Amino acid sequence: MEFREVIETTGACRLYRPDAVPDDVLARVLDAARWAPTGGNRQGVRFLAVRDPVKRKTLRDLYVPLWEQYVARAGARPGAPLPKLIQDADHMARHLDQVPVLLVVCAHLGDLLATDRHLDRLSVVAGGSIYPAVQNVLLAARAEGLGTALTTLLCAVEPQVKELLAIPADVLTAALVPLGHPVHPFPRKLARRPLSEVCFGDSWGEPAFR
Amino acid sequence: MEFREVIETTGACRLYRPDAVPDDVLARVLDAARWAPTGGNRQGVRFLAVRDPVKRKTLRDLYVPLWEQYVARAGARPGAPLPKLIQDADHMARHLDQVPVLLVVCAHLGDLLATDRHLDRLSVVAGGSIYPAVQNVLLAARAEGLGTALTTLLCAVEPQVKELLAIPADVLTAALVPLGHPVHPFPRKLARRPLSEVCFGDSWGEPAFR
Numbered sequence: 001m002e003f004r005e006v007i008e009t010t011g012a013c014r015l016y017r018p019d020a021v022p023d024d025v026l027a028r029v030l031d032a033a034r035w036a037p038t039g040g041n042r043q044g045v046r047f048l049a050v051r052d053p054v055k056r057k058t059l060r061d062l063y064v065p066l067w068e069q070y071v072a073r074a075g076a077r078p079g080a081p082l083p084k085l086i087q088d089a090d091h092m093a094r095h096l097d098q099v100p101v102l103l104v105v106c107a108h109l110g111d112l113l114a115t116d117r118h119l120d121r122l123s124v125v126a127g128g129s130i131y132p133a134v135q136n137v138l139l140a141a142r143a144e145g146l147g148t149a150l151t152t153l154l155c156a157v158e159p160q161v162k163e164l165l166a167i168p169a170d171v172l173t174a175a176l177v178p179l180g181h182p183v184h185p186f187p188r189k190l191a192r193r194p195l196s197e198v199c200f201g202d203s204w205g206e207p208a209f210r
Numbered sequence: 211m212e213f214r215e216v217i218e219t220t221g222a223c224r225l226y227r228p229d230a231v232p233d234d235v236l237a238r239v240l241d242a243a244r245w246a247p248t249g250g251n252r253q254g255v256r257f258l259a260v261r262d263p264v265k266r267k268t269l270r271d272l273y274v275p276l277w278e279q280y281v282a283r284a285g286a287r288p289g290a291p292l293p294k295l296i297q298d299a300d301h302m303a304r305h306l307d308q309v310p311v312l313l314v315v316c317a318h319l320g321d322l323l324a325t326d327r328h329l330d331r332l333s334v335v336a337g338g339s340i341y342p343a344v345q346n347v348l349l350a351a352r353a354e355g356l357g358t359a360l361t362t363l364l365c366a367v368e369p370q371v372k373e374l375l376a377i378p379a380d381v382l383t384a385a386l387v388p389l390g391h392p393v394h395p396f397p398r399k400l401a402r403r404p405l406s407e408v409c410f411g412d413s414w415g416e417p418a419f420r
Contacts, residue, residue: 003353006213007242007346012251023419030409030418032217034402036345037360040284041222043403052412066325074250106414107334114332115276116365116382122324124317124384125362127337132345132360134338135246136217139349143213150247150342152335155326166414172326174334192244193253199240202262204316204376208240209233 001143010139011187013147014088016099016180020051025144026101029179032140036133044111045133045174048104048165053097058164059104059154059176060096066153067093092149092178099178104154104161105134106171130174137177147182150175211353220349221397223357224298226309226390230261235354236311239389242350246343254321255343255384258314258375263307268374269314269364269386270307276363277303302359302388309388314364314371315344316381340384347387357392360385 030047038044050056071086072078082090096102112126134150141148154161154176161173201208240257248254260266281296282288292300306312322336344360351358364371364386371383411418 001213003211003213003216003349004242007350008245010245010247012247027405027409027419031405032214034405034408035218035220035400037220037222037348039362041401043408045408046414047409047418048414049409049411049418055412109332112332112334113362115362116368116384117332118366119368121382122319122322122327122336123333124322124336124340124382125365126332126334128341128344128360128362128385130334131338131341132348135342135345138247138342139213140217150338152249152323152325152338155335156328158326158329165412168414171414172331172334174326175338190245191251195237195241195244198244198253198255199237199257199259201259202265202375204256204258204378204381208257208259209237 006139006143009186009188010142011190012149013182014092014149015183016147016178017183018098018100019181020100021146021180025146029137029140029144029146032136033133036136038111038129039113042111042129044108045130046106046171048106050102050104050165051100055164056097056102059102059161062157062160063096063154063176064093066156070153096178099180101179103137103177103179104165104173105130105175105177106167107174109170109172134175134177141179142186146179148177148179150177216349216353219396219398220352221400222359223392224302224359225393226357226388227393228308228310229391230310231356231390239347239350239354239356242346243343246346248321248339249323252321252339254318255340256316256381258316260312260314260375261310265374266312267307269312269371272367272370273306273364273386274303276366280363306388309390311389313347313387313389314375314383315340315385315387316377317384319380319382344385344387351389352396355391356389358387358389360387
């Protein structure tokens with residue numbers, strides 16, 4: 001596929017067909033992760049492809065209560081109809097075990113360097129050695145005609161996930177990415193802010209282009 | 211360009227030509243960031259394209275001491291010759307002001323949700339709403355024939371960077387990405403771990419493919 005089409009049509013997929021993803025396709029998707037940048041090229045990201053039905057069911061059971069809490073905090077009123085996007089995400093959460101591949105994204109703590117760790121704010125920089133690889137996977141899946149969604153709710157129960165998948169002590173979990181054939185066609189136009197709102201030039205708020 | 215070629219040949223560029231990047235090209239590169247996923251599609255990432263020569267020089271002057279500390283901590287002996295990769299990165303640091311565009315990546319703190327914040331380890335998850343957009347920019351630059359490098363050392367002096375660029379209090383800095391025409395051709399083969407070392411199946415350490 002042409003690069004630009006891949007970039008512009010990779011949206012979160014929430015409805016998946018149960019059809020298996022062939023090994024050679026999954027291998028090409030995961031291979032894309034390898035080329036992403038990491039701090040000092042230490043390459044500490046790991047992907048655990050969970051296809052075992054029992055483990056997928058356990059991950060689903062861990063995910064659903066976190067999802068319910070998230071929706072409740074987001075202000076959805078009990079009993080009121082959910083917006084379409086939340087409805088789809090709700091369906092995904094409750095049927096997570098039926099997605100053929102659940103990718104658990106991990107990273108070796110020792111390979112991360114958080115240059116913002118001493119600042120008096122939330123630290124984000126260690127993610128710079130993890131999420132570029134995740135984005136490569138989302139894009140590569142799209143190029144193969146597969147849907148994905150970048151989710152992070154499951155990190156809240158990391159100890160349980162690590163126990164389930166025998167993840168070592170010095171390794172963290174950074175995301176859960178469902179991967180499979182999408183029920184619906186890929187989006188033609190994702191809902192995004194215009195360029196002028198997200199890019200500035202030389203000083204905050206100044207237009208990048210005249 | 212074909213998607214796969216872009217993914218596999220986007221490496222860190224450390225030697226840049228001083229030639230300006232045309233506005234339409236820079237706009238296409240930055241536009242790619244918009245399509246990346248963010249938590250709840252809140253789209254809190256912002257890019258500040260610094261082309262002003264005086265501000266680029268100030269950013270260089272802030273960066274160089276951080277780079278020197280990094281090299282010293284990395285164990286390079288004073289006076290001893292530096293490995294080629296470090297030599298190139300050293301050149302980049304000292305000539306940062308001569309790269310035509312310095313992208314300062316920012317994010318609204320209020321748009322970030324760190325589901326791993328309460329865990330007894332370094333938080334990384336907020337980066338999941340920032341670095342996918344950064345990776346899109348690195349890839350889109352490559353597709354336009356431009357070099358980039360994802361650097362995060364400058365985050366350590368975030369207060370000074372925010373003052374220089376009038377970045378609001380509720381916004382953080384997440385990376386500095388130099389962008390320009392590369393001196394050398396793009397890499398044909400990046401140095402990366404094989405797939406079998408970075409992907410597992412169903413349980414840590416188990417092969418993903420039989």
